[in-house]
Each structure stands twice: as C-alpha cells, then as structure tokens.
Amino acid sequence: MNPVLALDAVDHVFAGGSAGLRGCTLSLERGMRHALLGANGAGKTTLLQHLNGLLRPSAGTLHRDGKPFDYSRAGLAELRRRVGLVFQNPDRQLFSAQVEEDVSFGPLNLGLDVITVRTRVAAALEAVGLQDHGGRAVHHLSFGQKKRVCIAGVLAMEPEVLLLDEPMAGLDAPMQQELAALLDRLSARGVTVLLSTHDVDFAYRWADRLHLMAQGRVIASGPAQQVARNDAALHAAGQRAPAALALHALLAERGVLASDLTPRSIDALLDALRTTQPEESIT
Amino acid sequence: MLIETAAYASRWRPVAPTAKALFALCGIGAAWIAHSPAVLAALAGLLALTALLIARVPLSTYAAMAIGPIGFLLLSCLAMLAGVDGQGHWGWHGASPELVARTALRSLSVLAALLGLVLTTPLPDLIHLLRRVRTPELLLDLMVLCYRMLFVLRQAWDDGVQAQRARLGYRGFAHAWRSMGLLAGQMAVQVWQRASALQMAADARGYSGALRFLPAVFPQARAQNLRAALAGALLLALAIGDRLS
Numbered sequence: 001m002n003p004v005l006a007l008d009a010v011d012h013v014f015a016g017g018s019a020g021l022r023g024c025t026l027s028l029e030r031g032m033r034h035a036l037l038g039a040n041g042a043g044k045t046t047l048l049q050h051l052n053g054l055l056r057p058s059a060g061t062l063h064r065d066g067k068p069f070d071y072s073r074a075g076l077a078e079l080r081r082r083v084g085l086v087f088q089n090p091d092r093q094l095f096s097a098q099v100e101e102d103v104s105f106g107p108l109n110l111g112l113d114v115i116t117v118r119t120r121v122a123a124a125l126e127a128v129g130l131q132d133h134g135g136r137a138v139h140h141l142s143f144g145q146k147k148r149v150c151i152a153g154v155l156a157m158e159p160e161v162l163l164l165d166e167p168m169a170g171l172d173a174p175m176q177q178e179l180a181a182l183l184d185r186l187s188a189r190g191v192t193v194l195l196s197t198h199d200v201d202f203a204y205r206w207a208d209r210l211h212l213m214a215q216g217r218v219i220a221s222g223p224a225q226q227v228a229r230n231d232a233a234l235h236a237a238g239q240r241a242p243a244a245l246a247l248h249a250l251l252a253e254r255g256v257l258a259s260d261l262t263p264r265s266i267d268a269l270l271d272a273l274r275t276t277q278p279e280e281s282i283t
Numbered sequence: 284m285l286i287e288t289a290a291y292a293s294r295w296r297p298v299a300p301t302a303k304a305l306f307a308l309c310g311i312g313a314a315w316i317a318h319s320p321a322v323l324a325a326l327a328g329l330l331a332l333t334a335l336l337i338a339r340v341p342l343s344t345y346a347a348m349a350i351g352p353i354g355f356l357l358l359s360c361l362a363m364l365a366g367v368d369g370q371g372h373w374g375w376h377g378a379s380p381e382l383v384a385r386t387a388l389r390s391l392s393v394l395a396a397l398l399g400l401v402l403t404t405p406l407p408d409l410i411h412l413l414r415r416v417r418t419p420e421l422l423l424d425l426m427v428l429c430y431r432m433l434f435v436l437r438q439a440w441d442d443g444v445q446a447q448r449a450r451l452g453y454r455g456f457a458h459a460w461r462s463m464g465l466l467a468g469q470m471a472v473q474v475w476q477r478a479s480a481l482q483m484a485a486d487a488r489g490y491s492g493a494l495r496f497l498p499a500v501f502p503q504a505r506a507q508n509l510r511a512a513l514a515g516a517l518l519l520a521l522a523i524g525d526r527l528s
Contacts, residue, residue: 052487077489085487091438092480095431096496097407104497109489117497135499137291137405139434153488 002066003027004161004192005051005083010060012046012216020046022216023060028161028209033187034194035203035224038213039238044196045088047213048163051194052085081110084154088165090146099125099141099149100134106157117156124156128182144175151182162186164195168202180206204228204242205265212237225262244269284437285344286401295338295403299504300412302511303400306333309515310396313522314389320381322525323388326518330395338403348402352394360387406430411499424494432477439473440466 005028012020021043028034036044049055050062053069053076062069069079084106087093096102103124107117125131128148133141141149147167154162164183168176183193183206197203203210203224210227212220212234220233227233228242240246244263251269252259257276263269290296295303310330317323334340363378363386401409410426443466447453452462485494501507 049483054483054487073491077491080487080489087480087484087487089480091435092477093484095428095481095485095494097405097410097427097430098499100499101407101496105485105495106488108495108497109491114497121497137287137407138431139438140291157488 002030003063004030004065005194006063006066007047007050007057008061008063010050010057010062012043012050012055013058019216020055021050021057024213024217026211026218026221028192028194030160030192031187031190032192032208033183033206034192034209034211035207036194036196036211036213037198037200037203037237037239038196039198042213042237043216044213045165046216048085048165048194048196051161051163052083053079054085077110081157082159083161083163084157084159085163086147086150086154086165086167088167088169090143090150093150093153094138094146097137097139098134099130099136099138102138102149103134103152103156106153110157120156120158121152124152127155127185128152129178144171147171147179148182151179155186159191161192161194164193166196166198168197168199176202200228200234200239201242201244201265204244212239214238224264285347287405289340289344289348289402290405293338293340293403296405297501298403299501299507300404300408301415301501301504302507303404304412305508306511306515307396307400309512309518310399311393312515313518314392314396315522316519317389317392317522317525318385319525320384320388322521323385323392326522327388327391327395329518330392330399334395334399334402338399340399340402345398345402348398349394353391356387356390356394359390408499414498420493427494427496428481432474435477436470436474440470443469 007021007024007026010021010024014020024043024047026047036047038044046055050057053071056071064079064082069075094102096105100121103121104117107120112120121134122131125134128151130145130148130152133145133149138146138149147170151162151164151167162183167179167183171179180202183195187193207224209222210220210224211218212227212230214237219236220227220230228245231241234241244265247266248257248261248263248269251257251273252261257269257272261272263272310326313326314323317326331345335342335345360383363376363383364380365373365375367373368376404412406426407430410423410430413426414423444453444462447462447466451458453459482490
C-alpha cells in the first residue's frame with residue numbers, strides 16, 4: 001500500500017548544532033492508528049513537526065502520497081490542510097479568547113466561506129464533546145477541555161492525517177478514555193492518526209502500528225503485536241514490554257492461558273482469565 | 284480579572300454588544316448635554332442602577348471598579364476649589380460649587396455609562412464590536428493576542444510564585460525581592476518561548492499573515508438594538524429637556 005506520509009533517511013540539525021533526527025525513515029499507512037514511542041529527546045516532536053512542514057529536513061526527503069513535500073507557500077498550505085498537528089501544551093496552541101473563535105482560525109485560513117466555517121466549527125466541537133462550550137472563554141476551561149479545543153481546531157480543517165504530540169499527557173484516566181474513544185471514531189472515519197506517547201500499555205492497546213524511536217531515528221516499526229515483542233528494540237527506545245503481554249507470557253508459561261492468545265490490554269487479559277475454567281486449584 | 288469575571292457572569296452577557304454600546308453612547312451623550320446638577324445626578328443614578336439591578340452586576344464588583352476613578356475625580360474637584368496660585372500661595376481658586384458639582388456629576392454619569400458597558404461585555408465581544416466599526420486589523424490582532432497572553436502569563440506567574448513560595452522564596456523582605464526578580468527574568472524567557480510557540484501553532488493551522496476569526500452571532504441583535512435605542516433616547520430626551528428649560 002502506498003503510504004500517506006513517509007520519511008526517507010531524514011536528518012535534522014537545529015540552529016544550535018544539535019541533531020534532532022539522524023537518518024530517520026518511517027512510513028505511515030493510510031487509515032491506520034499509529035503510535036510513536038520513545039524516551040524524552042528521542043526526536044518524536046521533531047518528527048511530527050517535519051510531517052506538518054513546520055521543520056524542514058537538513059538532509060533526506062519526506063513524501064506525501066508518494067510525492068516529495070512541496071515547501072512553496074501553496075504547497076505548505078495544502079500540506080497543512082491535509083496533515084493537522086495538535087501540540088502537547090494547549091496554552092501554547094490556543095491564542096484566541098473564545099472557543100468558537102479559536103476553532104474557526106484554521107478553516108478561515110483555508111479561505112472557506114463563513115457558512116461552511118460555522119458548519120465545520122459546530123461539527124468539530126461536537127466531535128470533541130464541547131458543543132455547548134463554543135461561547136466560553138478559553139481561559140475558563142480546564143486543561144482537558146483546552147486540549148479538546150486544540151483537537152477541534154485541527155479537526156475543523158478536516159485533515160486526512162491527524163498528528164498528536166503526547167495527547168494523553170496531563171489527562172486523568174476518564175479523560176484519556178474519552179480521548180481514545182474520539183481517536184477511534186476519527187480512525188473509523190478513515191483519518192490516519194499518529195500520536196506520540198510514553199505510555200507503552202496505551203500504545204499497545206490502541207495502535208495498529210507501533211514505531212519505536214531512539215536518538216533521532218526509528219529503530220523498529222510494524223504491526224503492534226510484532227513490535228511489542230521486540231524486547232531489544234523496546235529497551236533501546238527506553239520502554240518496557242507492555243504489561244498485558246508480559247503477564248500473558250507468564251500465565252501461558254504456567255499453563256493458565258493458551259499461548260496463542262494476544263490480549264492487547266490487562267482488561268482483555270482479565271476477560272480471558274474469567275472465561276477460562278480452572279483445571280486445578282493452586283494452593 | 285474582576286472586570287472579566289463580572290462581564291462573563293452578567294445577565295447582559297448574551298445581549299448584542301452593539302445594543303450595550305449604543306446605550307452607553309446615549310448615556311455619555313446625555314451626560315454631555317445635561318446642565319443641571321440634579322439631572323446629571325439622576326443620569327448617573329439611572330445608569331448605575333441599570334447596571335446593578337437589570338444587568339445584575341454585583342455591587343461589590345461595581346464599587347471596586349468605581350472607587351479608583353471616583354477617588355481621582357474627588358482629587359480633581361478639590362484641585363478646582365483650592366490649590367497653589369502663580370505666586371506659590373495656597374488659596375481658594377474661586378470656582379463656584381455649582382460648577383464643581385456639575386463637572387463631578389457629569390464625570391460620574393460618563394463613568395457609570397462606561398462601567399455599564401465594560402462590566403457586562405467580555406473583551407472578545409468588544410473586539411467584535413471594534414471589528415464591525417472598522418478598527419484597523421493590526422490593532423485588533425494585537426488586542427486579541429495581548430488579551431489571551433495576559434491570562435497565559437498570569438497563570439505562568441502564579442505557578443512560579445507558588446513554586447517559589449513552596450521553597451520559602453518569600454520568607455522575608457529580601458528573599459521576596461530576590462524571588463520576584465528571578466521570576467521576572469524567567470518570565471522574559473517564557474514570553475519569548477511562548478511567542479515562538481504561538482507562531483508555530485499558527486503556522487501549523489495555515490496562518491498567512493492575518494488572524495482571522497469567526498464573527499460572533501447575536502440572533503436577537505435587531506430587537507436588542509431597538510430597545511437600547513429607545514432607552515438611550517429617553518436619557519437623551521431627559522438631558523435635552525434639562526438643557527432647554
């Protein structure tokens with residue numbers, strides 16, 4: 001399948017001389033849920049900013065639908081229409097006073113008429129569950145609500161690819177679940193989602209594809225079940241094995257569960273345990 | 284912050300800003316036209332009561348906002364009555380008490396009209412209003428960014444003070460000054476970082492040189508403007524009647 005976005009041996013050197021990316025290669029298949037895992041400083045944010053055209057590679061090339069990125073004014077406008085980026089800290093992304101105003105910023109920049117923009121703003125706010133908050137002041141919102149406004153601001157541009165920089169950071173468990181459900185809905189609509197995270201359990205549970213980063217390059221990439229079993233790559237990316245996978249391996253080794261099961265979460269593992277009849281009791 | 288909170292909590296929050304501005308403008312016009320201290324006092328009272336009783340601005344907020352300008356006004360009135368003359372001698376200036384009363388009451392009326400507007404209209408609505416009357420875009424963009432950054436930096440400042448306080452940064456006068464200085468220096472770096480982050484966030488959403496936002500909609504604006512015009516006309520009629528009598 002032709003990837004929607006791809007990096008080919010991309011290097012990026014910051015103005016201070018430090019390297020952000022070093023020979024980074026990555027392909028994102030269309031319509032899939034992708035998770036980018038790596039330690040702090042691995043280059044996750046730098047990679048996301050390259051995909052939205054905010055940063056340009058020092059060497060190597062990026063492709064969208066098989067064609068090299070066009071960094072002309074019109075090319076960048078088109079790229080940003082199709083590839084939306086949600087930043088980690090909402091206070092650094094929201095600059096309008098009112099929720100509705102801020103969400104309308106992107107679509108108005110696309111040159112759409114006011115009626116279309118209003119429709120898109122309403123749909124985006126509904127998608128993130130903030131349809132009743134359009135007239136509220138941004139500074140009166142909670143952190144989680146601000147984060148959702150940021151996502152709505154990008155959704156209103158109707159991108160094909162949604163990039164999210166550590167979207168779960170700072171959110172409590174129910175909010176994380178809500179956000180995961182929202183991302184699932186977007187994915188079901190055909191939007192390709194790539195998010196960066198430190199949470200290997202969430203990434204393994206949610207993503208179709210995992211990409212591990214270390215020292216500015218992608219060191220492992222592929223289906224989640226496959227990459228999550230690559231202990232060496234996980235270790236190099238500063239991650240541990242997903243808890244569900246490690247626990248299942250132990251239970252399978254002890255004969256409690258079948259070894260061919262692939263539970264993606266602790267909840268799925270518990271469900272599997274509940275449906276398994278104990279053959280002998282352990283004292 | 285107090286003005287902002289009052290404006291968002293006001294009963295007149297959903298009223299079209301054009302209607303509120305029209306009423307305030309009529310109030311200012313009436314204060315300008317009216318002549319007798321009694322009518323000027325009535326105008327000030329009417330405008331203040333409208334804000335307090337109809338728009339439901341809390342009395343404490345209203346008083347807190349009014350006390351500064353009223354203090355300034357009192358000082359000005361005293362300066363009209365007495366002060367230093369050309370030869371450096373203290374004495375009465377000889378301004379008539381009626382003139383002083385008229386000036387003070389006219390200023391109070393104008394103050395009441397303006398407070399009625401700003402304590403019921405959040406700044407984003409005022410910016411919409413300014414946009415409608417063709418205020419230069421650059422000025423409005425600056426207002427939008429300053430307004431938003433005010434809250435972001437206030438939050439950053441409060442967080443910084445709290446973090447310093449947790450490590451005894453405000454224990455004693457000297458410590459407090461040092462902590463405040465350190466924080467102010469750090470805020471300068473934050474301002475620079477946030478400015479560049481905002482630029483990046485705007486670029487990511489297709490920013491092309493102008494900050495464009497969706498105009499707010501007030502479905503009952505026509506009826507509200509009409510009511511504001513009628514109420515404003517009553518104030519003006521009162522003032523004109525006073526001037527002609």
